[in-house]
Amino acid sequence: MTLLEFARGPALQWSTIILVLGLILRIAGAWLLAHDKDYSRPRVDAAWRGGLRAVFSRFWPHQPFVRQTWFHILAGYVLHVGLFVVVFLYAPHIAFIRDLTGLNWPGLPANLVLFVGALTAASLVAFFVRRLVHPVMRTISTLDDYLSNLITLAPLVTGILAYAHFGGRYETLLAIHLLSVSLLFVWIPLSKLAHVITFIPSRFQLGAWLGRRGVKA
Amino acid sequence: MSTGLSQIGVRVVDAKTGNVPLLLTEIRHAVERLLDSGETHVIDLLALPLAPGEDKRIEQALGRGEASARVDALGPSEFQETAFAGVWLVTHFNAAGEIVGRFVEIAPVPEILQAPEADIRDGLRRLADALSGVNDAQ
Amino acid sequence: MRNDLSLSEVLRQQGVSRRGFLKFCAATASMLALGPGMAPVIAAALEKARRPSVIWLSFQECTGCTESLTRSHSPSVEGLIFDAISLDYHHTLQAAAGTAAEAAREAAMQANPDGYLVVVDGSIPLGNPGYSTIAGVSNVDMLREVAAGATAIVAVGTCAAFGGLPHAAPNPTGAVSVSDIIKDKPIINVPGCPPIPVVITGVLAHFLVFGQLPELDGLGRPMAFFGHNIHDRCYRRPFYEQGKFAETFDDEGARQGWCLYKLGCKGPVTYNACATAKWNQGTSFPIQSGHGCLGCSQPDFWDQGGFYHALSAGTSTSGVGLGVAAVAGAALGAASALGTRSSQHEARREVEQIVNSQPAAAGCARGGEQGKK
Numbered sequence: 018m019t020l021l022e023f024a025r026g027p028a029l030q031w032s033t034i035i036l037v038l039g040l041i042l043r044i045a046g047a048w049l050l051a052h053d054k055d056y057s058r059p060r061v062d063a064a065w066r067g068g069l070r071a072v073f074s075r076f077w078p079h080q081p082f083v084r085q086t087w088f089h090i091l092a093g094y095v096l097h098v099g100l101f102v103v104v105f106l107y108a109p110h111i112a113f114i115r116d117l118t119g120l121n122w123p124g125l126p127a128n129l130v131l132f133v134g135a136l137t138a139a140s141l142v143a144f145f146v147r148r149l150v151h152p153v154m155r156t157i158s159t160l161d162d163y164l165s166n167l168i169t170l171a172p173l174v175t176g177i178l179a180y181a182h183f184g185g186r187y188e189t190l191l192a193i194h195l196l197s198v199s200l201l202f203v204w205i206p207l208s209k210l211a212h213v214i215t216f217i218p219s220r221f222q223l224g225a226w227l228g229r230r231g232v233k234a
Numbered sequence: 235m236s237t238g239l240s241q242i243g244v245r246v247v248d249a250k251t252g253n254v255p256l257l258l259t260e261i262r263h264a265v266e267r268l269l270d271s272g273e274t275h276v277i278d279l280l281a282l283p284l285a286p287g288e289d290k291r292i293e294q295a296l297g298r299g300e301a302s303a304r305v306d307a308l309g310p311s312e313f314q315e316t317a318f319a320g321v322w323l324v325t326h327f328n329a330a331g332e333i334v335g336r337f338v339e340i341a342p343v344p345e346i347l348q349a350p351e352a353d354i355r356d357g358l359r360r361l362a363d364a365l366s367g368v369n370d371a372q
Numbered sequence: 373m374r375n376d377l378s379l380s381e382v383l384r385q386q387g388v389s390r391r392g393f394l395k396f397c398a399a400t401a402s403m404l405a406l407g408p409g410m411a412p413v414i415a416a417a418l419e420k421a422r423r424p425s426v427i428w429l430s431f432q433e434c435t436g437c438t439e440s441l442t443r444s445h446s447p448s449v450e451g452l453i454f455d456a457i458s459l460d461y462h463h464t465l466q467a468a469a470g471t472a473a474e475a476a477r478e479a480a481m482q483a484n485p486d487g488y489l490v491v492v493d494g495s496i497p498l499g500n501p502g503y504s505t506i507a508g509v510s511n512v513d514m515l516r517e518v519a520a521g522a523t524a525i526v527a528v529g530t531c532a533a534f535g536g537l538p539h540a541a542p543n544p545t546g547a548v549s550v551s552d553i554i555k556d557k558p559i560i561n562v563p564g565c566p567p568i569p570v571v572i573t574g575v576l577a578h579f580l581v582f583g584q585l586p587e588l589d590g591l592g593r594p595m596a597f598f599g600h601n602i603h604d605r606c607y608r609r610p611f612y613e614q615g616k617f618a619e620t621f622d623d624e625g626a627r628q629g630w631c632l633y634k635l636g637c638k639g640p641v642t643y644n645a646c647a648t649a650k651w652n653q654g655t656s657f658p659i660q661s662g663h664g665c666l667g668c669s670q671p672d673f674w675d676q677g678g679f680y681h682a683l684s685a686g687t688s689t690s691g692v693g694l695g696v697a698a699v700a701g702a703a704l705g706a707a708s709a710l711g712t713r714s715s716q717h718e719a720r721r722e723v724e725q726i727v728n729s730q731p732a733a734a735g736c737a738r739g740g741e742q743g744k745k
């Protein structure tokens with residue numbers, strides 16, 4: 018079995034299974050825990066609306082903090098929007114998802130995605146450096162943070178190299194890219210990267226809880 | 235009923251491969267070298283990943299010049315001077331009329347068109363033989 | 373024809389002029405992808421080159437490779453090369469049959485103690501020697517015997533080079549490639565299903581011209597023909613860059629000639645000369661005809677997860693598999709949550725006991741519970 022056959026075969030197969038199983042396990046495991054009854058009288062009729070609001074409202078930065086956290090906000094947007102573009106709007110990636118789900122949608126030109134990918138990678142590097150040099154960041158960072166950063170960076174870098182045919186034969190570069198993706202898939206449910214999906218229930222829960230008290234958040 | 239290629243609903247569009255400008259640039263440099271140092275140059279058109287119809291576009295871009303020639307050796311070969319003097323389009327066919335070689339040659343005269351020395355010697359010998367035959371007859 | 377004549381002498385005997393010879397050299401350089409500058413070098417080499425003796429062995433194969441070869445632009449440059457080699461044994465093509473044919477093979481082997489070139493098409497079944505025999509001799513035995521005196525072996529076609537179709541899972545005949553059996557001879561792999569005719573003759577021509585093996589890649593393939601992948605030479609590449617893809621074989625994109633990546637094109641990982649040498653006298657090649665590359669010159673191209681699956685798709689991933697994973701994840705999550713619940717209940721009972729013993733503080737305690745969780 019060649020490296021590419023391994024990457025396209027068992028590696029992708031098991032990593033996607035671990036990704037789906039792990040993420041659903043985490044969400045179901047949290048959701049099905051016993052919820053405490055709240056005996057207070059709700060201030061609004063439908064607290065869940067507050068939950069829904071929170072899921073979306075938190076995509077926008079909180080005004081009073083913008084001055085101090087603009088770097089984080091900006092780089093955060095670059096990182097997340099960039100990842101979205103690279104993962105969901107690049108034709109070979111769409112083909113991967115279509116193969117699994119049957120869903121299909123148009124992509125963007127390859128060199129545009131390449132540019133966005135490079136920006137995204139740069140933002141990850143910036144975050145990594147900041148974690149290392151910023152005293153507060155360094156204090157609150159754990160191994161998980163550093164590893165999550167690097168494991169997210171890996172598919173971006175290998176993908177750009179594969180696209181540019183730089184540093185080896187294409188099949189080797191493609192195999193390495195797919196292996197780095199597999200590593201990311203396995204790492205996501207085991208780490209803070211699980212927020213790719215858990216951000217939704219956690220924002221909802223918090224929004225609903227605050228909403229019940231009449232706080233708009 | 236026969237289905238010709240034209241009846242199949244496939245349109246081949248102008249794929250922008252950029253081969254033509256690249257080729258013209260290479261030719262330009264080769265012509266400059268020919269003038270500067272007399273160095274000749276050959277470009278193999280069959281080695282280029284040409285899109286459908288691109289061969290025709292190259293032909294059009296080069297145009298036709300004054301001179302053309304034909305050689306019959308192992309099937310026909312065509313030598314067409316392009317609109318740019320010193321730039322030749324050379325096409326070799328086999329006996330069945332299929333293209334076996336297609337080149338752009340940058341030279342005052344394409345190499346194969348020139349009489350090879352071995353053949354000139356051979357011809358001289360035959361000429362001498364013929365002449366002695368004529369003299370004998372007189 | 374005498375074996376001690378050089379190729380240029382053979383051509384002259386056939387009435388080919390000096391100009392014809394130069395043209396032949398130019399076409400050969402083009403065919404060998406050597407660049408036109410090499411034509412004089414070829415001419416000089418051919419002045420001296422001797423005609424090699426060739427023994428062609430056909431094993432577990434479909435004759436497609438031989439078909440491809442005999443369909444090469446004949447009569448032509450490659451045809452001349454074939455005139456120039458002495459093809460002493462090819463049991464599919466030769467007139468002699470049975471014992472006479474085998475006698476010709478043995479004679480050729482004995483007449484060339486200094487070595488001969490062996491061309492093999494077809495894989496070699498090891499499962500049961502009876503799966504494929506010639507005159508009662510199993511393929512593996514014949515290969516070993518003939519290879520012993522060979523200068524080099526050219527494995528023509530993906531079957532001989534990598535096992536090919538017979539080798540595809542579950543490989544019922546135990547088919548293997550030439551290089552799986554012969555370890556002590558130089559082997560040139562010329563894969564393809566079938567290989568491009570000029571690539572077959574080009575490799576033979578190279579051997580003839582230079583008397584040595586061409587430069588090979590990691591899979592034993594001549595770099596001259598297998599040095600680039602299809603994708604790098606594909607005229608549809610600009611569409612790939614622009615993100616314009618055919619989604620089905622009859623949509624607007626397909627009609628516009630857009631990239632076939634999403635229809636399963638394996639061009640990016642396939643090394644062959646199709647995009648430049650093309651097929652059927654240079655008419656076109658699969659991608660030009662609207663079908664993605666199958667990757668036929670790569671090992672195990674039958675077992676790469678389907679010809680119509682995009683290269684970026686996994687070969688054993690499936691939506692159903694992930695569905696099962698999702699259900700399993702939910703079940704495991706539920707189980708773990710239920711396990712945790714019993715301790716949650718216990719904790720709550722304790723809290724309620726405390727709360728009940730201090731009725732006035734009840735509201736506060738409950739409010740605080742949420743925060744503690």
Ligand code: SF4
Pocket residue numbers: 602603604606607608609610612630631632633637638639640659664665
């Ligand atoms: S058709 Fe195939 S080889 Fe051509 S550009 Fe698209 S993916 Fe690459």
